[in-house]
Amino acid sequence: MTDRAAALARDGFVHLPGLLxxxxxxxxxxxxxxxxxxxxITNHYGRLGHNIWQSAPSLGALVRGGRLARVVAEVLAxxxxxxxxxxxxxxxxGQGERIQWHQDHSYLPLDAPRALTLxxxxxxxxxxxxxxxxxxxxxxxxxxxxxxxxAGGGPASDLPPMDVxxxxxxxxxxxxxxxxxxxxxxxxxxxxNSTAAHRRALSTTWVTPAATWQPARAASPFxxxxxxxxxxxxxxxxxxxFDQGEP
Numbered sequence: 170m171t172d173r174a175a176a177l178a179r180d181g182f183v184h185l186p187g188l189l190x191x192x193x194x195x196x197x198x199x200x201x202x203x204x205x206x207x208x209x210i211t212n213h214y215g216r217l218g219h220n221i222w223q224s225a226p227s228l229g230a231l232v233r234g235g236r237l238a239r240v241v242a243e244v245l246a247x248x249x250x251x252x253x254x255x256x257x258x259x260x261x262x263g264q265g266e267r268i269q270w271h272q273d274h275s276y277l278p279l280d281a282p283r284a285l286t287l288x289x290x291x292x293x294x295x296x297x298x299x300x301x302x303x304x305x306x307x308x309x310x311x312x313x314x315x316x317x318x319x320a321g322g323g324p325a326s327d328l329p330p331m332d333v334x335x336x337x338x339x340x341x342x343x344x345x346x347x348x349x350x351x352x353x354x355x356x357x358x359x360x361x362n363s364t365a366a367h368r369r370a371l372s373t374t375w376v377t378p379a380a381t382w383q384p385a386r387a388a389s390p391f392x393x394x395x396x397x398x399x400x401x402x403x404x405x406x407x408x409x410x411f412d413q414g415e416p
Contacts, residue, residue, distance in 0.1 A: 173350070174246045177285075181308035183244060184341050186348065189231075190347040196227035197291050203370055208255055209354065215362070216264035218257035220407075221371065221391050228255070228371065237287060238411035241375045244350045245285050249412045251376040251403055253277075253284075254391070256259030257300050257306075260362035260369075267360050270304075270331050272355040273374065275315035278389040278397070282380035284353040291369040293344040299362040301349060304336045307350035331356055376403070378410060 176183035189197075204225055209218040222228040231237055232252055241250045256330070258268070273286050294300040314328045333356070341349055352358060361366045382397035391397065395407075 170246055171243055173240075173244045177243055177244050177350060177352060180301065180303070182305070182349055182357070183332040185240065185348040185350060186344070187346055188237075188240065188273060189291075191329055191346065193227065193231065194291050194345045197231075197289075197371075198369065200225035200227045200260075201257070205259070209259065210347065212266060214258070214267045215261060216257065216259035218259075221257045222255050222373075224405075230287075232373070233409060236371040237373065238349075238375070241285055241287055241350070242413070245283065245375070245377070247283070247377055249410060250285075250375045251378055251380065251408050251410045253263045253279075253376050253403065254406060255374070256372045258359075258370050258372060259367065260359075261367055262365045264297060265362045265368065266301050268358055269316045270333050270356050270358045271316040272354050272356060272383075273314060273351075273372075274312060276387050276389065277353065278285065278382060278384045278387045278392050279373065279376065279387075280381050280383045280400075282376040284380070285377040286353055287369045287373045287375060288350050288351065290297035290343045290345060290347050290349075290374065291371070292345050292367050294368045294370070296340050296360065297362075298314070298364045298366060299359045300340055300342050301337045302340050302358050302360075303351065303358045304338050307336070307357040310322070312354065313356075314414050350353070353364070364371070378402070412413045 222232045239274040314330045384392045
């Protein structure tokens, strides 16, 4: 087990400084600037988008090129991984409300796979800019009730709430090009962006090849767009598979 995999197992997250180089960051910013009106919606959380990699050439190249997959395979300690989706969370200057404590697993229309979020940041983000906060070790506490900003699915309403009070939360400030890998069950949140700069980030979700659809579990753009059959594997060009972290 590598140090990164050990950190994930211990804390539920691991900071990956400099995963992207300056050219990656600049290309991503340019694509997001060009596409924001067509691929993102704006609400009280900022500018949000789903599966941006299909429209942004730079992000598509990152997903298909295998570099991200190699990191995910290492951190998950898995020989093969499958890309599932991405989600843009762009907090413009002085905007983007607090995204409350949640688990990413609550919003995946899948069975219970071993899965990972790889969060890519295209701007420096400290506490004032809305960096991510984590409660270490909470990935080992099982599923909790989904936060109210998105609908949970099926039995989620019967789950216990997140008892955040009294637990120690830690911020993870990042520089542009950094990434954070986290378990889809670790508790995390981010504050509003109170700075004069943008905070652009892309949350990518990766699963193991054994993952199957469970549409009733959680609401998702995929459930109405693809109409997946319960128990079916992820297949097709929307869900590229990487063996040994290679394309």
